[in-house]
Amino acid sequence: MAKDEFKEFKLVGTRPDRPDGLDKVTGRARYGADISAPGMLWAAVLRSPHAHARIVKIDTSKAEALTGVKAVITRADFPTGLTGEDWNLQENTMAGERALYDGHAVAAVAATSKLRAEEAVRLIEVEYEVLPHVIDVDDAIKPDAPVIREGAADATVPEGMPPNVVRYMEFGRGDVEAGFAEADLVMEKTYKTEATHQGYIEPHACMGQLGADGKGEMWVCTQGQWFIRKMCTAVLGLETAQLRVTPSEIGGGFGGKTTIFMEPLSLALSKKAGGKPVKLVMSRSDVLRATGPTASASMDVKIGMKKDGTITGARAEFRMQGGAFPGSPVDMALYCAFAPYKLTNVEHVGYDVLANRPKCAAYRAPGSPMGAFAVESLLDEMCRELDVDPLDMRLKNAVREGDTASYGPKYGSIGLVETLEATKAHPNLSIPLGPNQGRGIAAGYWFNHNGETSVSMAISEDGTAQVSVGTPDIGGSRASIALMTAETLGIPYEDVRVNVVETGALGVNEPTHGSRATFASGKAAVIAAGHAITEMCKRAANEWGIDPEAVEWVDGAAQPAGDNAGKFPPMSIAEIAGKMGSTGGPISGHHESVPEGVGASFGCHVVDVEVDPETGRTTILRYLVVQDAGRAIHPAYVEGQYQGGAAQGIGWALNEAYIYGDDGRLQNTVFLDYRVPVASDLPMIDTVIVEVPNPGHPYGVRGVGETGITPPLPAIANAIQEATGARLCELPMSPPKVLAAIKAKGG
Amino acid sequence: MSKVHVTTSVNGDEVEFLADPRETLLDCLRDHIGLTGSKEGCGTGDCGACSVTLDGTLVCSCLVLGVEADGKRVETIEGMADGAELHPLQRKFIEHAALQCGFCTPGILVAAKKLLETNPNPTEEEVRYWLAGNLCRCTGYDKIIRAVMDAAAELRQEAA
Amino acid sequence: MVAINLWSSLTRFTDGARVVEVEAETVGGALDGLVAAHPGLAPIIEAGVSVVVDGEIAPNRHAQLPEGAEVVLMQRLKGG
Ligand code: FES
Ligand code: FES
Numbered sequence: 001m002a003k004d005e006f007k008e009f010k011l012v013g014t015r016p017d018r019p020d021g022l023d024k025v026t027g028r029a030r031y032g033a034d035i036s037a038p039g040m041l042w043a044a045v046l047r048s049p050h051a052h053a054r055i056v057k058i059d060t061s062k063a064e065a066l067t068g069v070k071a072v073i074t075r076a077d078f079p080t081g082l083t084g085e086d087w088n089l090q091e092n093t094m095a096g097e098r099a100l101y102d103g104h105a106v107a108a109v110a111a112t113s114k115l116r117a118e119e120a121v122r123l124i125e126v127e128y129e130v131l132p133h134v135i136d137v138d139d140a141i142k143p144d145a146p147v148i149r150e151g152a153a154d155a156t157v158p159e160g161m162p163p164n165v166v167r168y169m170e171f172g173r174g175d176v177e178a179g180f181a182e183a184d185l186v187m188e189k190t191y192k193t194e195a196t197h198q199g200y201i202e203p204h205a206c207m208g209q210l211g212a213d214g215k216g217e218m219w220v221c222t223q224g225q226w227f228i229r230k231m232c233t234a235v236l237g238l239e240t241a242q243l244r245v246t247p248s249e250i251g252g253g254f255g256g257k258t259t260i261f262m263e264p265l266s267l268a269l270s271k272k273a274g275g276k277p278v279k280l281v282m283s284r285s286d287v288l289r290a291t292g293p294t295a296s297a298s299m300d301v302k303i304g305m306k307k308d309g310t311i312t313g314a315r316a317e318f319r320m321q322g323g324a325f326p327g328s329p330v331d332m333a334l335y336c337a338f339a340p341y342k343l344t345n346v347e348h349v350g351y352d353v354l355a356n357r358p359k360c361a362a363y364r365a366p367g368s369p370m371g372a373f374a375v376e377s378l379l380d381e382m383c384r385e386l387d388v389d390p391l392d393m394r395l396k397n398a399v400r401e402g403d404t405a406s407y408g409p410k411y412g413s414i415g416l417v418e419t420l421e422a423t424k425a426h427p428n429l430s431i432p433l434g435p436n437q438g439r440g441i442a443a444g445y446w447f448n449h450n451g452e453t454s455v456s457m458a459i460s461e462d463g464t465a466q467v468s469v470g471t472p473d474i475g476g477s478r479a480s481i482a483l484m485t486a487e488t489l490g491i492p493y494e495d496v497r498v499n500v501v502e503t504g505a506l507g508v509n510e511p512t513h514g515s516r517a518t519f520a521s522g523k524a525a526v527i528a529a530g531h532a533i534t535e536m537c538k539r540a541a542n543e544w545g546i547d548p549e550a551v552e553w554v555d556g557a558a559q560p561a562g563d564n565a566g567k568f569p570p571m572s573i574a575e576i577a578g579k580m581g582s583t584g585g586p587i588s589g590h591h592e593s594v595p596e597g598v599g600a601s602f603g604c605h606v607v608d609v610e611v612d613p614e615t616g617r618t619t620i621l622r623y624l625v626v627q628d629a630g631r632a633i634h635p636a637y638v639e640g641q642y643q644g645g646a647a648q649g650i651g652w653a654l655n656e657a658y659i660y661g662d663d664g665r666l667q668n669t670v671f672l673d674y675r676v677p678v679a680s681d682l683p684m685i686d687t688v689i690v691e692v693p694n695p696g697h698p699y700g701v702r703g704v705g706e707t708g709i710t711p712p713l714p715a716i717a718n719a720i721q722e723a724t725g726a727r728l729c730e731l732p733m734s735p736p737k738v739l740a741a742i743k744a745k746g747g
Numbered sequence: 748m749s750k751v752h753v754t755t756s757v758n759g760d761e762v763e764f765l766a767d768p769r770e771t772l773l774d775c776l777r778d779h780i781g782l783t784g785s786k787e788g789c790g791t792g793d794c795g796a797c798s799v800t801l802d803g804t805l806v807c808s809c810l811v812l813g814v815e816a817d818g819k820r821v822e823t824i825e826g827m828a829d830g831a832e833l834h835p836l837q838r839k840f841i842e843h844a845a846l847q848c849g850f851c852t853p854g855i856l857v858a859a860k861k862l863l864e865t866n867p868n869p870t871e872e873e874v875r876y877w878l879a880g881n882l883c884r885c886t887g888y889d890k891i892i893r894a895v896m897d898a899a900a901e902l903r904q905e906a907a
Numbered sequence: 908m909v910a911i912n913l914w915s916s917l918t919r920f921t922d923g924a925r926v927v928e929v930e931a932e933t934v935g936g937a938l939d940g941l942v943a944a945h946p947g948l949a950p951i952i953e954a955g956v957s958v959v960v961d962g963e964i965a966p967n968r969h970a971q972l973p974e975g976a977e978v979v980l981m982q983r984l985k986g987g
Pocket of ligand 2: 201251252845846847848849850851852882883884885886
């Protein structure tokens with residue numbers, strides 16, 4: 001499709017090698033755990049074996065007496081008096097009066113070696129008084145459920161709600177009852193999804209150093225070095241600017257590395273150990289037990305539909321637990337649930353609930369996959385009932401520019417209709433299916449995000465350019481930002497170096513999250529390059545003795561704009577840069593803002609499955625992702641986002657889940673048991689990049705990172721129904737559950 | 748626990764270090780001889796990020812003790828390129844955008860190299876099963892499989 | 908005057924009103940006006956909300972409100 005539009009660009013839309021590729025294929029790239037420093041100590045953390053327990057006493061004397069142990073800390077070493085989310089972060093970093101989940105940190109040690117630190121941790125004696133716990137979200141709102149924290153509810157929760165409800169919301173418009181009355185078919189069902197983990201292959205790791213003077217440094221794998229700085233200093237009562245945070249290369253994040261889990265421990269240990277640097281690396285089981293999984297959800301959906309597929313009314317009531325702290329993405333889940341559809345009568349109700357689980361973190365399009373699982377599953381069943389084609393139904397109800405979104409605001413330019421049409425036209429839809437095979441379709445949505453952004457770029461003496469960004473490169477954003485900068489400056493891609501810099505080098509940046517790096521840092525880099533161009537035109541004008549207004553920038557050189565301006569040969573960026581010292585000093589550009597013009601991204605997935613009727617095992621035969629990218633700056637990395645999102649969604653749909661025992665302990669704490677998709681589980685993942693340019697970005701970019709994880713959950717459920725006749729309303733759709741559903745059908 | 752003196756060859760160079768008998772080969776590579784290209788994703792043999800070869804056998808270095816490397820030959824990601832010249836697999840991974848975060852990449856490259864030494868003409872299915880012990884959370888494997896197949900084709904051509 | 912559309916569970920704090928009219932030229936002015944009219948909303952506004960003006964999330968408190976703008980209050984949007 002929009003390939004013709006690419007003709008206006010030299011670089012945007014091409015697929016050059018990524019600038020950090022060489023480092024990453026040779027093992028040279030340095031990730032969180034790959035750095036060491038002279039005098040460095042190693043840390044280890046003691047974690048609660050109980051889901052909920054009062055901490056009666058902690059005796060650290062034996063650990064402290066061990067040779068090589070330089071510091072032992074408990075909550076007593078942290079400042080008191082924090083409130084709100086700062087308190088939540090501190091409490092999650094190190095338990096206070098109670099351990100709130102299996103894996104909650106209760107003490108930490110720094111010693112001269114990793115093994116010594118681990119030995120010392122085993123010598124710490126903790127006396128616990130085990131308390132009743134609650135794991136399931138529906139159990140947590142029962143009247144007799146153990147109360148996780150009195151007074152945690154915010155002002156949105158009306159009197160009389162169960163104590164574990166900490167946030168409550170209702171929103172919508174129109175009259176849903178009237179909508180249902182208009183319908184030819186009204187269906188209502190309940191859906192459940194289990195918590196899953198982002199599953200980045202790199203465990204959290206950092207090296208922190210903090211002196212008695214309150215000045216510190218940290219090296220850490222993170223999606224956002226400024227978030228790390230703000231949160232660590234808040235938890236430890238430090239001045240924000242005194243901590244300098246350098247991001248390592250990052251081995252995946254998917255939202256889970258936008259917050260802190262154990263980073264302040266390395267700083268607190270360092271301070272107690274006289275300012276020696278302290279390295280802290282999580283094990284995989286620490287990662288699964290104590291870092292951000294996503295929320296689990298229980299969802300009621302009711303929809304009314306006419307015979308022709310028109311949706312007349314829709315209602316969603318979602319309950320989500322995000323661990324022992326407020327913050328499940330129930331709001332986002334509700335916003336996204338009906339976002340693809342034009343609705344006049346819609347109602348949403350949401351409960352954010354506490355349970356004895358780790359504090360949830362963002363996970364790729366937080367909330368959206370759960371809501372889509374419920375809504376897109378029910379819509380599919382209704383299409384079957386009314387014998388309406390599921391793609392036609394979606395096209396009939398699809399939102400377009402100017403429509404009011406289900407969650408309130410009006411849509412700007414969006415590409416849902418184009419996405420659905422491209423899906424309909426794809427050859428995968430006409431491949432015939434065999435016995436026990438089924439095809440499923442579902443749509444998905446993510447808003448995309450802007451966020452605080454600060455970017456600097458500078459022209460070097462030879463006319464090459466460096467760009468300093470604050471958004472860590474997780475999936476090729478250095479390449480896309482270099483492409484846009486080079487395109488703007490009119491210089492080769494190879495002449496631009498994009499550096500992800502530490503907190504001391506720029507103003508505050510939000511993390512690489514919300515699919516914002518290529519949009520926000522990219523937009524800021526383009527604007528900054530524009531400032532440098534203005535300056536270079538001025539330098540050329542001064543040389544020529546003409547008005548700067550009469551100079552234009554074409555193909556990497558200043559030239560007089562038209563004959564009236566004077567006759568001078570173009571002055572290249574290298575010529576201007578070579579003389580900058582004597583023509584006014586350094587040439588650079590800078591831009592900071594919360595960039596406007598975020599473009600939302602819709603996607604549609606089509607999956608073909610085969611279900612073994614003997615075992616209930618589902619095999620993915622074919623997979624298609626169609627999604628609007630606005631404009632793909634580096635199409636290979638856009639495809640990569642689509643494929644990676646789909647693979648994570650497939651794992652969530654079929655296999656991944658947090659499994660708790662009756663004792664409230666997490667039972668699957670290694671990758672063998674928390675099984676993410678492996679290469680032999682998946683087919684090639686076909687992609688179609690739809691391009692409806694975002695008018696809010698100089699090159700039309702929409703964020704593409706998140707939408708792709710949303711449709712797989714319902715698309716696979718829909719395909720399984722077609723293959724088996726059985727409808728699964730609970731994730732994961734693992735073989736035993738599918739088999740039971742087939743049996744229950746009498747199949 | 749008293750340390751053990753280990754003499755081994757890593758990427759062709761003779762290397763000596765003192766290992767605590769409890770330390771894994773991965774820990775020794777990373778912490779004693781500064782080769783941090785091999786990664787720890789799990790420590791339990793499930794993710795393959797620590798893949799190296801030991802006397803030519805593909806192993807998870809997190810499941811091998813450092814002392815077991817005594818007298819053996821270890822090959823890691825750091826030894827894969829021939830000086831400045833990348834191995835075709837390394838080149839193809841960059842060319843096909845077969846890495847996003849790149850954390851799984853060293854292990855996958857080491858494992859894929861062993862595959863192509865064992866089977867120069869693998870089918871897609873054979874590549875998928877060979878790499879089933881190497882987790883990648885970012886890519887959905889599509890571009891990784893393509894890069895390996897393409898590198899295999901190039902190597903066959905060179906050999907022909 | 909601008910009309911601010913609230914999410915419906917906030918009507919507990921606004922004597923049942925889903926739409927509250929305030930005199931304001933900027934996003935910040937509108938939020939301050941809301942709190943002045945209905946002090947019960949203060950903790951919710953302080954906890955952070957997104958203000959959507961004519962379909963776009965307002966970048967900051969100083970963003971202007973054009974005459975007749977559609978203003979929708981939402982819980983704060985974030986991403987993964
Ligand atoms: S770290 Fe060795 S297999 Fe995961
Ligand atoms: S590229 Fe990130 S885990 Fe494979």
